[in-house]
Amino acid sequence: MEQEKELTGQESLELIxxxxxxxxxxxxDTGLSGLLWGxxxxxxxxxxxxxxxxxxxxxxxxxxxTIAAVAPQVIIAIREGRQRTHRAHDEPLxxxxxxxxxxxxxxxxxxxxxxxxxxxxxxxxxxxGIPTFTxxxxxxxxxxxxxxxACWVFAILSLFCPYPYxxxxxxxxxxxxxxIPGLILRKRYLNAKQQHV
Numbered sequence: 293m294e295q296e297k298e299l300t301g302q303e304s305l306e307l308i309x310x311x312x313x314x315x316x317x318x319x320x321d322t323g324l325s326g327l328l329w330g331x332x333x334x335x336x337x338x339x340x341x342x343x344x345x346x347x348x349x350x351x352x353x354x355x356x357x358t359i360a361a362v363a364p365q366v367i368i369a370i371r372e373g374r375q376r377t378h379r380a381h382d383e384p385l386x387x388x389x390x391x392x393x394x395x396x397x398x399x400x401x402x403x404x405x406x407x408x409x410x411x412x413x414x415x416x417x418x419x420x421g422i423p424t425f426t427x428x429x430x431x432x433x434x435x436x437x438x439x440x441x442a443c444w445v446f447a448i449l450s451l452f453c454p455y456p457y458x459x460x461x462x463x464x465x466x467x468x469x470x471x472i473p474g475l476i477l478r479k480r481y482l483n484a485k486q487q488h489v
Contacts, residue, residue, distance in 0.1 A: 326474020333466030
């Protein structure tokens with residue numbers, strides 16, 4: 293039986309550094325979730341804004357698109373989970389955060405459908421910022437951090453804005469919190485994928 297060589301402190305440090313570097317290289321968010329939700333909310337917000345002037349009853353149901361987007365999100369999450377060779381230490385936390393966000397948004401939509409508020413946009417934008425800010429801080433990803441801060445500023449501004457224009461704040465929030473960070477993550481993911489090929 294071969295004797296295992298005991299590592300010096302310096303060798304141990306180098307080994308740990310290499311492993312962390314490898315894990316960091318192998319762990320990239322594809323950005324697809326940000327693109328999906330940024331697109332869906334942007335489309336819903338713009339259609340709702342336009343429908344204020346168009347008055348087409350069928351367009352009142354555009355927000356059901358968010359329910360339809362859950363299926364592609366589940367597929368994206370499963371596919372990304374299978375492709376990862378390393379798991380981030382905070383991955384369960386992030387999953388829990390986004391699942392609780394989804395449940396909260398569903399419940400908030402349900403509650404506001406029963407008891408409408410004149411400040412719905414401010415409420416939604418405030419909630420949009422919570423998981424986005426947490427991910428921005430937790431993953432040290434400044435575009436999400438700035439997107440969350442923008443959502444909170446938009447929430448305040450929406451309080452002083454009449455209805456249909458608040459939908460433009462919802463749209464802007466989705467763009468800066470999810471779509472633009474999703475584009476950045478997607479570009480990083482594709483660049484990393486090319487370098488590993």
